[in-house]
Amino acid sequence: MNNINANSSINNNVDNKTTSDFDSATNPLDLQNNFLSLLIAQIKNQDPTDPIKNTELTSQLAQINTATGIERLNNTVGKFSDKINQNQNIQISSLIGHRVMIPNSQIVHTKDIKTEFGIDLIGYATSAEIKILDEKGKVLHIKTIKDAKPGIYSFTWDGLDLDKNTVPTGKYNVNVIAKNKDKDIPVEILCEALVHSIITSSRDPIIDLGAMGTTTLSKIRKILK
Numbered sequence: 001m002n003n004i005n006a007n008s009s010i011n012n013n014v015d016n017k018t019t020s021d022f023d024s025a026t027n028p029l030d031l032q033n034n035f036l037s038l039l040i041a042q043i044k045n046q047d048p049t050d051p052i053k054n055t056e057l058t059s060q061l062a063q064i065n066t067a068t069g070i071e072r073l074n075n076t077v078g079k080f081s082d083k084i085n086q087n088q089n090i091q092i093s094s095l096i097g098h099r100v101m102i103p104n105s106q107i108v109h110t111k112d113i114k115t116e117f118g119i120d121l122i123g124y125a126t127s128a129e130i131k132i133l134d135e136k137g138k139v140l141h142i143k144t145i146k147d148a149k150p151g152i153y154s155f156t157w158d159g160l161d162l163d164k165n166t167v168p169t170g171k172y173n174v175n176v177i178a179k180n181k182d183k184d185i186p187v188e189i190l191c192e193a194l195v196h197s198i199i200t201s202s203r204d205p206i207i208d209l210g211a212m213g214t215t216t217l218s219k220i221r222k223i224l225k
Contacts, residue, residue, distance in 0.1 A: 092205050092217055095195045100207075101154070101222040102215050104191040107132070109159055111169045115192060118154040119176050120221055122186035128178040132157060140167060148178075152190070152222055190221050 101118050109115045119130065125148045132141040140161040145153065159167055178185040193209040204216045 092200075092207070093198050095207065095223070096197060097195065099192055099194050099224040100209075100220045101152070101190040101224065102193055102209070102212070102219050103188050103221065104193075104212065105174055105189045106171050107157075107174055107191045108171055108193075108211050109157070109167065109169060111159060111166060113159065115157045115159065116154060116224065117157065117174060117192055118152055118190040118222065119178075120152050120188040120190060121148055121150050121178060122188070123150055124148070124180055125178040125185045125187075126180050128176060128185075128187065130155065131175045133173045133175060134167070135171075135173070140172065154222070154224075188221075192224065 099116070101116075103120075107115055107117045119128065121128065126146065128145050128148055130143040130145075131139050133139055141157055142162070143155055161167055174189045174191070176187050176189055178187040191212065193212040193215075195207055196210045197208040199206040199208065199214075204218070207215050207217065207220070209215060
């Protein structure tokens, strides 16, 4: 009995497709068509003395169905992800012109205009002392709160120092010491910033805050009125 060269026969009978043609298939329908073509060629050129078993055909069909299902799922998830990103960009664009609170130990104060800032307490504090200092470390303003629960607290500074003098426009440092009796409580300082523009991207849009630099949506702690 003559031997059958299965590899040679397959290469000559599958619509003259090269390996790169199969690699270029990018959708489930192409993948199925290529698989069926290979399967038919495999059956036609099988060794009569050792034919393909039903279990092998079933296993191959199961593999192609799994691959097709995964490809379809990836396409569906990709479409949902794109839609979510589009909706997020639209919502973020509505922040333009609004003031937000972001983590920063400096505040930007404009002369004769009240400046908002805040703190984010991580735990309960029996007392918290907030100080505003100039670039030389001189204390200009002190605010103390008692029995503060965890959360975000907003404050307004009128731009006056301890002697009731008006301070000039500029950047000022904020220092906070929060305690629960003798235990230090973690606290994050928040500054006010105006949203100037939005730079959209496929992952995390960049929010332009002018003099305060840039930030991302995940870092915004509060949106002010």
